Amino acid sequence: MKPSIILYKTLPENLVARLKEKVDVIQVNNLSPETVQANADAFASAAGLLGAGGKVDGALLTAMPALRAASTVSVGYDNFDVDALTQRNVLLMHTPTELTETVADTLMTLILATARRVLEVAERVKKGEWTSSIGPDWYGVDVHHKTIGIIGMGRIGMALAQRAHFGFGMPVLYNARRHHTEAESRFGARYCDLDTLLSEADFVCSILPLTDETYHVLNAEKLALMKPSAILINAGRGPVIDEPALVDALKSGKIHAAGLDVFEQEPLPVDSPLLSLPNVVALPHIGSATHETRYNMAATAVENLLNALEGKVEKNCVNPAVAKQA
Ligand SMILES: NC(=O)c1ccc[n+]([C@@H]2O[C@H](COP(=O)([O-])OP(=O)(O)OC[C@H]3O[C@@H](n4cnc5c(N)ncnc54)[C@H](O)[C@@H]3O)[C@@H](O)[C@H]2O)c1
Numbered sequence: 001m002k003p004s005i006i007l008y009k010t011l012p013e014n015l016v017a018r019l020k021e022k023v024d025v026i027q028v029n030n031l032s033p034e035t036v037q038a039n040a041d042a043f044a045s046a047a048g049l050l051g052a053g054g055k056v057d058g059a060l061l062t063a064m065p066a067l068r069a070a071s072t073v074s075v076g077y078d079n080f081d082v083d084a085l086t087q088r089n090v091l092l093m094h095t096p097t098e099l100t101e102t103v104a105d106t107l108m109t110l111i112l113a114t115a116r117r118v119l120e121v122a123e124r125v126k127k128g129e130w131t132s133s134i135g136p137d138w139y140g141v142d143v144h145h146k147t148i149g150i151i152g153m154g155r156i157g158m159a160l161a162q163r164a165h166f167g168f169g170m171p172v173l174y175n176a177r178r179h180h181t182e183a184e185s186r187f188g189a190r191y192c193d194l195d196t197l198l199s200e201a202d203f204v205c206s207i208l209p210l211t212d213e214t215y216h217v218l219n220a221e222k223l224a225l226m227k228p229s230a231i232l233i234n235a236g237r238g239p240v241i242d243e244p245a246l247v248d249a250l251k252s253g254k255i256h257a258a259g260l261d262v263f264e265q266e267p268l269p270v271d272s273p274l275l276s277l278p279n280v281v282a283l284p285h286i287g288s289a290t291h292e293t294r295y296n297m298a299a300t301a302v303e304n305l306l307n308a309l310e311g312k313v314e315k316n317c318v319n320p321a322v323a324k325q326a
Pocket residue numbers: 075076077096099103151152153154155156157175176177178207208209210211213214235236237261262285286287288
């Protein structure tokens with residue numbers, strides 16, 4: 001008998017067919033308590049879990065005693081209780097490599113869109129305000145040769161540094177948990193403590209994972225260190241920034257603008273004060289959202305799950321210690 005899995009994301013047909021070669025697939029819409037309750041037997045007997053978003057915590061794991069592997073269509077896994085998974089010998093697989101370049105493109109998009117006020121001026125053109133030669137009220141600020149400060153010099157941080165250094169001639173500052181010799185040799189990047197980075201960078205770009213340590217690391221005190229001309233970009237996770245403190249910094253001119261792909265609450269509520277600020281570019285968490293990259297992520301997540309269920313976890317595993325115990 002084939003093992004069964006819970007699939008909580010819509011996947012292309014060919015990928016579902018690939019899964020069905022090896023496992024029985026039970027498709028659900030989400031991982032809400034209502035869904036779990038309505039499909040209690042399926043959840044109880046499933047050996048695998050595949051999808052994106054949704055909280056995978058102790059309560060869900062209690063409802064899934066047969067679970068052996070979970071596979072997320074994402075690189076970030078802050079929505080998983082990794083300790084609880086590891087305690088129960090459940091492997092967690094993710095997609096760390098497929099999206100790197102695409103997310104770096106998104107970060108560059110936010111840098112350019114905020115600096116050149118792309119949304120604002122395009123909107124003015126649509127409204128028919130471009131009636132004579134433009135003046136300073138349409139101007140933005142330069143990106144090229146300005147200093148970029150990257151908080152989180154991991155895979156995506158490196159891809160951003162490459163674009164900034166080679167494409168835009170930008171000096172690169174960075175902060176991470178360790179020195180990154182490759183970033184220093186390839187991009188001349190300079191390691192800084194967080195306060196120095198915040199006070200020197202023209203573009204402060206956060207691509208941090210969300211952890212207990214990074215929660216609200218960019219709070220009012222830290223934002224106050226930024227130059228009034230500086231622009232803050234965040235494509236890591238929303239709760240890394242204290243959002244009310246950011247709104248205050250943007251409203252009072254303590255910082256120049258912000259480009260955001262992630263928020264404390266997603267989807268961003270329509271009454272968020274961020275949406276009424278002209279100096280904010282807000283995107284709906286599209287960091288990796290191209291057809292090519294989302295397909296590649298889904299295909300990798302499928303193979304990750306099938307491999308994990310067969311005990312093959314050479315790569316893409318968040319808690320490989322589980323495999324060693326098996
Ligand atoms: N907006 C999106 O759609 C999108 C897409 C992909 C990834 N992300 C987010 O970006 C994150 C990073 O992805 P990645 O592939 O570059 O991960 P990565 O693991 O390669 O890099 C993470 C970097 O953050 C640093 N870091 C972690 N904790 C830190 C701390 N407390 N202080 C300073 N630095 C710290 C690490 O040292 C590392 O350099 C993901 O975890 C995810 O949350 C968002």
